[in-house]
Amino acid sequence: MHFIFLHDILITVADAETQKTTKK
Known part of the structure; x- marks a missing residue:
């Protein structure tokens, strides 16, 4: 779940x- 958030920030x-x- 957090991976998506980090990916969005990236x-x-x-x-x-x-x-x-x-x-x-």
Whole structure:
């Protein structure tokens, strides 16, 4: 159950970094 939560956070962080790279 916790794995899904951690996975969701990982995706969120990865998406944020992706946007940062794209913006850059």
